[in-house]
Each structure stands twice: as C-alpha cells, then as structure tokens.
Amino acid sequence: MDNVTPTPPADFRIIPRDQHSISRRQISQSALRVLYRLHEAGHAAYLVGGAVRDVLVGLAPKDFDVATDATPEQVKALFRNCRLIGRRFRLAHVVFGREIIEVATFRANVDDGSGDREVHDGGRLLRDNVYGTVEDDAIRRDFTANALYYAIADFSVRDYVGGFEDVENRVLRLIGDPDTRYREDPVRMLRAVRLAAKLGFTIEPGTAEPLPRLAGLLGEAAPARLFEECLKMFLSGHAVASFEALERHGLLAALFPETAAALKSNRSGALRTMVLAGLRSTDARVAADEPVSPAFLFATLLWPAYCRAMIKLQAEGVQPVDAQRRAADRVTLHQLSTVALPRRFSLPMQEIWLLQARFPQRQRKRVTRMLSHPRFRAAFDFLVLRQAASEGHSEDVAFWDEAQRDPDHAIALYPADEDGGESPAPRRRRRRRRTATAE
Known part of the structure; x- marks a missing residue:
C-alpha cells in the first residue's frame, strides 16, 4: 500500500536571520564543518530537526543533525571520517572524536518502484530510502516542530509545514493524517508524549485524539526499541510530566500493563504517590547532573505491579518469602514481552525489591x-x-x-531478637576460670 503524500498545513516561508534567534555560536563546530563542506561542494546543507527546535525555544541541543541533497555515498566521498549505517534508513555518520554528526539525504514520501520504500500492510514503514527534494523531506517528517531547516547558505530558517508558528505557540502537531502517521511508526505516540513533556508543549487535539485509540499498536513495536524510548522519556529530566501524559493519553496500560492495572485497583493512591515520588527524585538527579540507574527507574515503575502480584500469591497461600521471589520473576517476565529490559538492569531491580523485606x-x-x-x-x-x-x-x-x-x-x-521483636540486649556470658592443678 502506498502512502498519500500529506498536504502541508501552511505555505512555504523563509524566516530571515534578523527574525529568528538561531546563532552559529549555538551550533557545534563539528556540525558547522559538515554544513560548510557540503555547501562548498555545491550541495544543499541544512541543520534540521531537534537542534533547530531546541535553540528556538531556548534549550541547548545535545545532537546536531544535517539534511542535504547529497547521497550517502557522496557524503562519504567528502569526509574521510564518515561511515555509512542503516538499512531501513540509510545514513551517513561523520565522526569527530566522541561527537557524531548525522547526515541524512532528503527523503521522498512515495514509492518509486525501486524497492527502496517498503510499507507493511498495517501501514508500518519498514524501509525508507527513496530520495527527493527538501520540500519532500519536510512533509514526511513527524512533527511540524521537527521540520524546520536552518540554511547555512544565508542563515535563514526554512519552514514548509507551519512549524515555526507552532514552536512560537508551543504546540506539538503531527504532519499529515495522525492515524496514518502513527500506523507508520507506533513509537511516534511515545515521541509525542516525550517531546511535549520536554518542551512544555501542548499536543494539538487532532494529534492527541488517536493516542488512546491506537495505543495497542505499541505491541507491534520491537521491545528493545521501546526500552530505549523509555530511557529517553524517563531519564531526560521530565519523568513526572511524561508519566502523567502517558496516563492522560491512555498509553500507560500499553507500555506498563501490570503497573497500570495495579494503580487502578489501589484505591488509596499510595502506589501512585510512591511512583511519582521516585520519578520526581529522578528528575532532580538529572537536573543536578547526577547519575540515575535504569534498574532503579524500572524498580520504581514496576513496583505497583510487584506489590499486586505478591499480594495475589500470598492470598493463594504462598509463603511470603516464596511469594516475593515468584512475584519478582513473574512481573519481570511479563514486562519483557513489551519492553526488553536487559538482565543487567532486571536483576538489580529484583534485588532492590527483595531487599525491602529485610x-x-x-x-x-x-x-x-x-x-x-x-x-x-x-x-x-x-x-x-x-x-x-x-x-x-x-x-x-x-x-x-x-x-x-x-x-x-x-x-x-533498636535491639531485636531473631523473630524481629523487641528484646533486651543480650548479656555477655562470663567465662569460667579453670582451676590450676599441680603436676
């Protein structure tokens, strides 16, 4: 099935340098080197996506992506420090020490019959390597805020889909038909929640409406990819806002089904209070530039599920110690079918739970x-x-x-006896002196 190219919601607009806040001082030197070399070689060269968006809202970008009309092979020919990656989406990575500048060729949103664009029957995009123009590239991106192009040629911002106005109004809007775009890639639903939480944006009603209705599509996404998306969502300093948005838009049950069920059945709200306290602590540590362990994060997110499973097992007559271990294993196993939690995190997570009883x-x-x-x-x-x-x-x-x-x-x-009850501190036993005998 071929996708219909979405119609841009606004006319093409050029925002000149004196009407936007982006300065080359806010762009990494490595990204500028890539942009200038592509431009000098006769190629179109733009900073695109999150870096442009973040600078416009006053944030410091962590990654700098470049879009160009040069093919990956042409990019590689210009940079000796370049490697080509990807099959589903072929990219060039230009490496400067620890910094990687990702360079993508303009993509078109059509199937040209070459086999370089492949779509699953359900609408999920499996392969996307049909090249096109910058206009084609803009309308196939996910959100309007991510479809702004900073041109190194004249330092203007090019807007093909109304993204500049949406950024000014703090609105997150999908490009094209929301149902179609979410079916292409269900993880976009999580990206919508994550970006809105990070940027303090409101999700536009048409973009938000399908979320609870299509939440089940997340079950088609690769569990390893959902794990990475969870790390981005909860370890970027906006964990509380992301969690509340998952609840609000009906996505929590698709991502953490047993946690959602436990929170729903917990009438006192104590479990939700504890989860939010943990996520608030995580946000504080990120803000203070302190490390946060994924094991601790998932111990927090799955704690309601663990408590519910343990109570059920004990109600069935399982002894407390056995119930704790079986509950930990059961919750971990069930969650793995949705989010691929690596053993290096799941085992410490279980230890954190089991130590609570001690x-x-x-x-x-x-x-x-x-x-x-x-x-x-x-x-x-x-x-x-x-x-x-x-x-x-x-x-x-x-x-x-x-x-x-x-x-x-x-x-x-706090002296305690072996049964855990209060008892006096034990008295030291006096050793009896042996009487010396004459030989």
Whole structure:
C-alpha cells in the first residue's frame, strides 16, 4: 500500500536571520564543518530537526543533525571520517572524536518502484530510502516542530509545514493524517508524549485524539526499541510530566500493563504517590547532573505491579518469602514481552525489591550483612521513596540511616531478637576460670 503524500498545513516561508534567534555560536563546530563542506561542494546543507527546535525555544541541543541533497555515498566521498549505517534508513555518520554528526539525504514520501520504500500492510514503514527534494523531506517528517531547516547558505530558517508558528505557540502537531502517521511508526505516540513533556508543549487535539485509540499498536513495536524510548522519556529530566501524559493519553496500560492495572485497583493512591515520588527524585538527579540507574527507574515503575502480584500469591497461600521471589520473576517476565529490559538492569531491580523485606530485621549479623550488600544503598533509597507513600516505614528509615553512620549505636538503640521483636540486649556470658592443678 502506498502512502498519500500529506498536504502541508501552511505555505512555504523563509524566516530571515534578523527574525529568528538561531546563532552559529549555538551550533557545534563539528556540525558547522559538515554544513560548510557540503555547501562548498555545491550541495544543499541544512541543520534540521531537534537542534533547530531546541535553540528556538531556548534549550541547548545535545545532537546536531544535517539534511542535504547529497547521497550517502557522496557524503562519504567528502569526509574521510564518515561511515555509512542503516538499512531501513540509510545514513551517513561523520565522526569527530566522541561527537557524531548525522547526515541524512532528503527523503521522498512515495514509492518509486525501486524497492527502496517498503510499507507493511498495517501501514508500518519498514524501509525508507527513496530520495527527493527538501520540500519532500519536510512533509514526511513527524512533527511540524521537527521540520524546520536552518540554511547555512544565508542563515535563514526554512519552514514548509507551519512549524515555526507552532514552536512560537508551543504546540506539538503531527504532519499529515495522525492515524496514518502513527500506523507508520507506533513509537511516534511515545515521541509525542516525550517531546511535549520536554518542551512544555501542548499536543494539538487532532494529534492527541488517536493516542488512546491506537495505543495497542505499541505491541507491534520491537521491545528493545521501546526500552530505549523509555530511557529517553524517563531519564531526560521530565519523568513526572511524561508519566502523567502517558496516563492522560491512555498509553500507560500499553507500555506498563501490570503497573497500570495495579494503580487502578489501589484505591488509596499510595502506589501512585510512591511512583511519582521516585520519578520526581529522578528528575532532580538529572537536573543536578547526577547519575540515575535504569534498574532503579524500572524498580520504581514496576513496583505497583510487584506489590499486586505478591499480594495475589500470598492470598493463594504462598509463603511470603516464596511469594516475593515468584512475584519478582513473574512481573519481570511479563514486562519483557513489551519492553526488553536487559538482565543487567532486571536483576538489580529484583534485588532492590527483595531487599525491602529485610529492612525490619535488626539483628547484629543481619545488619552487618545488609550494610555490605552491593545493592544496599539503592535498596535504602527505595525504602525512603516508600516512606513518601506510607509513614509506616519511618522507623526503618531512621534505623538504617543511623546504621550507615554507626551500626553498633543503631543496634543498641533498636535491639531485636531473631523473630524481629523487641528484646533486651543480650548479656555477655562470663567465662569460667579453670582451676590450676599441680603436676
């Protein structure tokens, strides 16, 4: 099935240098080198996409992408530090140390019969390597805000789809028919939520309307790709806004089905409070340029599912320790069918959950073992998050906070017997002196 080329919602517009805020000082030197070399070789050369959008809204871009009429092979001929990548979407990567400038050839939104454009029966785009003009390239991009072109030739911004006005109005709008565009690539639904959260944009009603209706299409996306999209969504400093948008637009149940079910059945709202507290903490760490572990992130997002699974197992007569392990395995296994969580993250996530049951235990040997556990600090931070939803954890938090500074003092303050109950500190047994005998 061929896709119909979407009609641009606005006339072509050139915004001259004195009417926009983009300066070459805001563009990486590597990107400028690529732009100038392409231009000097007689090719059209534009900075495009997120970098243009971010500068216009006052953000500092992390990546700089270039669009050109040069084919990937022509780009490679101009740059010795270039490698060609991709099959579904062929690109040139120009490498400058740790920085990579991605260079894409203008794409057309038609099938020319060459086999370089392939669309699944459901509308999903499998291959897209039919080249075209800059106008063709603009109308096949996803959102109008991402279809702005900064021209190195005259430092103007070229707008083919009304994106400049949408950026000024803080509106996120899909180019073309939303149903068709989401079916081409269901992950665009998550991109809509993520970009709106990051930029503080409102999703245009026509772009937002199909989201709950087409949410099930996310099941067709590769689980590994959804994992990467989750990292972008929740580890970029806008986790709370992204989570709330997933709920609002009916996408949470498609991405985290068991978590969504647990939150719906939790009448007190404590589980949702705890999840939001964790995501708020994640945003604060990102803002402070502190590391955030994906294992801790997913431990937070899937905690409601784990709690619900554990309660069900215990109600079926499974002993608590077994219920904890089986619940952890069950939730992880079920989630893997949607989001491919690598073992290097899923195993620490489970350890964070399972260690929660050990915090009420305050015997000296257990405290010592717990403090030396490689996942202790993450588990303790998780306990602190749980306190945000339930004051019942305050005594445990106080004890383990003290134990990290002075274990002996903490144990003396909170002595406990082997059953976990309060008991006096054990008395030292006096050794009997043996009577010396004459030889």
